[in-house]
Amino acid sequence: MELPARIIPNPHLLQTDDLLKHIMETTVYPREPQVLKEIRDATAKDPRSPMAADPHASQFMSMLLKMLNPKRTIEIGVYTGYSLLATAISTPPDAKITAIDSVRSWYEIGLPFIIKAGVEHKIDFIQSEALPVLDHLLRKEGSFDFAFVDADKQNYGNYHERLMELVKIGGVIVYDNTLWGGTVAKHDGDVPDEKKEGKALAAEFNRRIAADGRVEICLLPLGDGITICRRIS
16 A cells, blocks of 8 residues: 655664664664663563663663753653663763652662762652652752653653653653554554553553644654653743
8 A cells, every 4th residue: 555645664663673683782782881781680680670771772862861961850760770870870970860769679779880880979769659759849849951751651641741840941851661562553452461551551642742832752763662852842
């Protein structure tokens, strides 16, 4: 079937495991800082390790952070801290990161590597559900330059509304897992039952962000899908 003129076929989309292996072995793992390799290895021993941030997406985010040079960042959903450590080593020496997760024991898996990297002083870890902390920050804090969200998908919309106030105009928000294993483009009948809720939540969030005139957006097929938003109003 011929595609509409406005849809341009893209021959560069990631389509095979071999292509992913090539990317990881050629450009990601060789450039991954040793301390990130170590936190990734430690995380792999945890039964929830699929929750960890993708090294390819984190490599991109590290480059983005170095270009943005943010002084105040916020991370919603920390797990063992792979993306948190990547952020900490990619931001200025006087940067401050507010890191929120409800499970401190997960954070403590990665804490020795954060300490080893010499960046613990940048991090204010808050053990809590995220919404109460964000609501407190709305009353007590000023603007953030950058935010990364990798937490419960049911609240992505709620997080977004609060971040639209917490992140300054010109600031950047990155959302993880917005392609949900590619299921957002599949019919429900082709999606395993355990992925259907996540598919619906991700698809709805993607539609919501696409219609939000307060941000410029770009959804990238890195890892499980990352959406970059730049606040413009």
